Amino acid sequence: KKLQLARQIAHLFDQYAVYRPEMILAWEEGENRVLGHDLAEDLWQPKLWCRVVAQLGCCSPARLMLRARQALTAGEIPFSQLLPSRVSLFGIDTLPTVYLGIMGELAQILPVHFHLFSPAEGFFGDIHSPAEAHRALARLPAGHDPADLYLEVGHPLLGSMGGMARDFQEVLEGSVSYVEAGEQYLAHAAPHTMLEVLQNDILHLTHRSPASGSEPPQMLTGDDGSIRIHACHSRLREVEVLQDQVLALLQADPDLAPRDIVVMLPEVSAYAPLIEAVFGLPFEDERFIPYRIADRSLLSGAPLIEVFFRFLQMAPGRMSASEVLELLACEAIHLNFSLTPEELPKIRLWVEKTGIRWGIDELHREKLQQPKERQNTWRFGFDRLALGYAVRADGAFLGDILPYEEIEGQGAELAGRFIHFCETLFVQAEKLASVMEIQKWQDVLHDLLQALFLADSPQAWQLQKIRDSLAQITLEAQDSGFSQPLDLNGITILLKEKLTTQATAQGFLEGGLTFCGMLPMRSIPFRVICLLGMNDGAFPRMEHPQSFDLIARYPQRGDRAKRNDDRYIFFEALLACRGKFLLFYLGNNLRDGKPLPPSVVVEELMDSLAESFSLAPAPATPEPDFAARRKALEARIVVRHPLQPFSQKYFSGADERLCSFAAEYCRAAQAK
Numbered sequence: 001k002k003l004q005l006a007r008q009i010a011h012l013f014d015q016y017a018v019y020r021p022e023m024i025l026a027w028e029e030g031e032n033r034v035l036g037h038d039l040a041e042d043l044w045q046p047k048l049w050c051r052v053v054a055q056l057g058c059c060s061p062a063r064l065m066l067r068a069r070q071a072l073t074a075g076e077i078p079f080s081q082l083l084p085s086r087v088s089l090f091g092i093d094t095l096p097t098v099y100l101g102i103m104g105e106l107a108q109i110l111p112v113h114f115h116l117f118s119p120a121e122g123f124f125g126d127i128h129s130p131a132e133a134h135r136a137l138a139r140l141p142a143g144h145d146p147a148d149l150y151l152e153v154g155h156p157l158l159g160s161m162g163g164m165a166r167d168f169q170e171v172l173e174g175s176v177s178y179v180e181a182g183e184q185y186l187a188h189a190a191p192h193t194m195l196e197v198l199q200n201d202i203l204h205l206t207h208r209s210p211a212s213g214s215e216p217p218q219m220l221t222g223d224d225g226s227i228r229i230h231a232c233h234s235r236l237r238e239v240e241v242l243q244d245q246v247l248a249l250l251q252a253d254p255d256l257a258p259r260d261i262v263v264m265l266p267e268v269s270a271y272a273p274l275i276e277a278v279f280g281l282p283f284e285d286e287r288f289i290p291y292r293i294a295d296r297s298l299l300s301g302a303p304l305i306e307v308f309f310r311f312l313q314m315a316p317g318r319m320s321a322s323e324v325l326e327l328l329a330c331e332a333i334h335l336n337f338s339l340t341p342e343e344l345p346k347i348r349l350w351v352e353k354t355g356i357r358w359g360i361d362e363l364h365r366e367k368l369q370q371p372k373e374r375q376n377t378w379r380f381g382f383d384r385l386a387l388g389y390a391v392r393a394d395g396a397f398l399g400d401i402l403p404y405e406e407i408e409g410q411g412a413e414l415a416g417r418f419i420h421f422c423e424t425l426f427v428q429a430e431k432l433a434s435v436m437e438i439q440k441w442q443d444v445l446h447d448l449l450q451a452l453f454l455a456d457s458p459q460a461w462q463l464q465k466i467r468d469s470l471a472q473i474t475l476e477a478q479d480s481g482f483s484q485p486l487d488l489n490g491i492t493i494l495l496k497e498k499l500t501t502q503a504t505a506q507g508f509l510e511g512g513l514t515f516c517g518m519l520p521m522r523s524i525p526f527r528v529i530c531l532l533g534m535n536d537g538a539f540p541r542m543e544h545p546q547s548f549d550l551i552a553r554y555p556q557r558g559d560r561a562k563r564n565d566d567r568y569i570f571f572e573a574l575l576a577c578r579g580k581f582l583l584f585y586l587g588n589n590l591r592d593g594k595p596l597p598p599s600v601v602v603e604e605l606m607d608s609l610a611e612s613f614s615l616a617p618a619p620a621t622p623e624p625d626f627a628a629r630r631k632a633l634e635a636r637i638v639v640r641h642p643l644q645p646f647s648q649k650y651f652s653g654a655d656e657r658l659c660s661f662a663a664e665y666c667r668a669a670q671a672k
Helices: 002-019 022-026 044-056 061-074 096-106 130-138 156-161 161-176 193-202 235-252 267-281 303-314 321-328 342-351 362-367 376-389 410-433 440-454 460-481 487-498 562-576 599-612 625-635 662-670
Strands: 086-087 112-115 219-221 227-232 261-265 289-292 513-517 525-531 577-586 614-615 637-642
Touching: 002 022, 002 044, 002 061, 002 096, 002 321, 002 487, 022 044, 022 061, 061 096, 086 096, 096 112, 096 161, 112 525, 156 161, 156 599, 161 562, 193 227, 193 577, 193 599, 219 577, 227 235, 227 599, 227 625, 235 261, 235 267, 235 525, 235 577, 235 614, 235 625, 267 289, 267 513, 289 637, 303 321, 303 410, 303 460, 303 487, 321 342, 321 410, 342 376, 342 525, 376 410, 410 440, 440 460, 440 487, 460 487, 525 562, 562 577, 562 599, 599 625, 614 625, 625 637
Parallel strands: 086 112, 219 614, 227 577, 227 637, 261 513, 261 525, 289 513, 525 577
Antiparallel strands: none
16 A cells, blocks of 8 residues: 555656646745645645655656746856757647746747647537536526626537647647648538538537527437447447448448448547457458457456466466366466477366365465365365375375376376476565565566476566566666665555556557557548447546645646546547547446447537538428437437347338348347
8 A cells, every 4th residue: 555655646746747846946946835735634745746856856757847938038058069950849748847948948949749649620619518508607696787798609519529739739838839831621622421521620620509599400310320329238239230240331431441440439548358258250250350459458468468367367276176187287387397288178177176276285275264184275286286196095095185096198297397396486475475675576587487388488588578667666776765665555556556557559540440449649540440448437437636635726727637537538539530430439328238328428519410400391391400410310320229230120120220241140039
């Protein structure tokens, strides 16, 4: 807990240095204030910051930034000949004010070019979302004119989801002086699909609404399928429906290729096994689609790393038979002890027949505060195996041991190799029970990797990742002067955090259908963009700040928040799509089938579509209100899928939006 708290405080202090440098500098001058507010309950934060700076004996990041900016302002630049002739920044959604200020000072010396993605033409920093406008009107005193508030709404989606771009534009306008070198906006010359009209409306800040919009709603005459929402019962069904939808798109458009399609996921690790199970078809299969999965964490995409952490987790425990045999099933481990996959079933039989259940021996059980009993432990089973080979007892006890007599010939060699594996495992587990400094932990875990895993395994690069991460942790501890001993849980937390942050972009844009995480600036133009996991409460992702987080307590424009980032990523994906925009979410309860709402961003998209478009009313019927238009539009673009992929609805042709390319499911539906 101490280590986890220290990591949270360190992350928070890092955020202070970037987003509140003035507060940090004031702390170093002895002022316990933040944005004009006196710190009454959190005085420990400035005291701790000053102690850390004093202990490290160096300038804080905030003061280094201040000195860099002062040097740029005065033109006092050592080694100025090393400066580039020009600085260009790409792929930046937002930038903290401290970095923006340094870029502004640098621009006085050499050209600095910002290449920014802008969702709309012109200035939109002063527009408000509908919710913000309603709150402002609610606070307006009686008798005042609402027009005095200048509540520019623009497009409601830009106001509600484009907060990051809106804040950055306002910060940019107020922080630095710049010259607009050129603008390039990609508008649809003749928009004819729902998606194209929506994108043009956002670009031109056009708000279509029957009541107070700048343009009336556009009448929909047909179903272009450019925006489609799929409600499924489970994550597996999401992936199965996605496969059928992609196959249908590829079949309908011969010019469309898998490389023109991207699938974005809030949690890549949660969907990766399902993607591999559904899309991992042989090349000869008619449904085969080449695909790549990017942004996978090393903890989810590396089996040897997973086995390594599994052993660290089981080492302080009971050493049950199932845990040890599961570890032995790893190819890099059993081959390291000269055991073949064909020999593993015999080993499992021996473990079962000799009565091995849990515990290394009676002393190990005693350490776990259990009765000091040798029976059914690993070494109890080893005694039975050894005596069974060495002595022919004909079913009689030798002392307190009943020999296991089913071992003969080459079985003895196999038993020896198996016992050697187990004893090696127990020795390594004993080493992990100590409390050590990080440098010592590096040596112990290096020995563990060498003792258990095959060095020349095809997956040995994963073991090297562990060694590299340990080296980085050791170096960081040395640089910071950290010498406090850690237990196994502490070093495991550090190592997991280091490996978790090493998500690799390998697989992104490498050909085939691309699965990737929902990361900033990943929404480059694709003909088809699919978003999975658009579930209520799961996206946008929530980030609960600590009670002592001063940034969350006293927010400012330009502050980062996971929820706002996710809303803007969704908005970017909507604007980047060039053809079909498909959304998938858990729309029905898996147990009782009751409808579930989608993510709030999907609801806001539906509200905007209901305002911007209308269906042709039936003859001699009154003009429908907003609720009726939304219900009619939802029935057109939301597809609710059956629980089972072999439902007859997929093959009856009653709803052309429901389709399946699985012949086995067709046969199952016919057999019902």
